[in-house]
Amino acid sequence: MASPLPFLAALALVALAGCKKNEPPRQGRLLSCTCTYLTDFDDTARIDVEVCVPDGLDHQKEAAHCALQSAHNHLDGCSCKPPGVVCDPSAANACVNR
Numbered sequence: 001m002a003s004p005l006p007f008l009a010a011l012a013l014v015a016l017a018g019c020k021k022n023e024p025p026r027q028g029r030l031l032s033c034t035c036t037y038l039t040d041f042d043d044t045a046r047i048d049v050e051v052c053v054p055d056g057l058d059h060q061k062e063a064a065h066c067a068l069q070s071a072h073n074h075l076d077g078c079s080c081k082p083p084g085v086v087c088d089p090s091a092a093n094a095c096v097n098r
Helices: 005-021 059-067
Strands: 028-038 044-054 075-080 095-097
Touching: 028 059, 044 059, 059 075, 059 095
Parallel strands: none
Antiparallel strands: 028 044, 028 075, 044 095
C-alpha cells in the first residue's frame, strides 16, 4: 500500500497557499520627505521622495531607504511632513523619487 504522506503534504501546501490570499492587504501612510546626501564631489544635495510607509515602521528609515535608490552615496537624513492618506506599501509606486 502506498504511503499517504505525499498526498497529505500536497494538501497542506494548497491549504497554506489559500490562507495567504485571505490576509487583508497591509496598509501604510503616504509621506512626503526631503533627504540630504553627499554627492561624489562631497557637496550636499537633496532629494524629495514620496513613500508609502507600512503602519508601525520607522518613517525616516523608510524614507531614507527609498531615497537611496537614487542617491547612492552617504545619506545624512530625511525630514518628513506628517503622514498623509492611506496607501498600499506593496504597490509599484510605493517609493517615488521626485
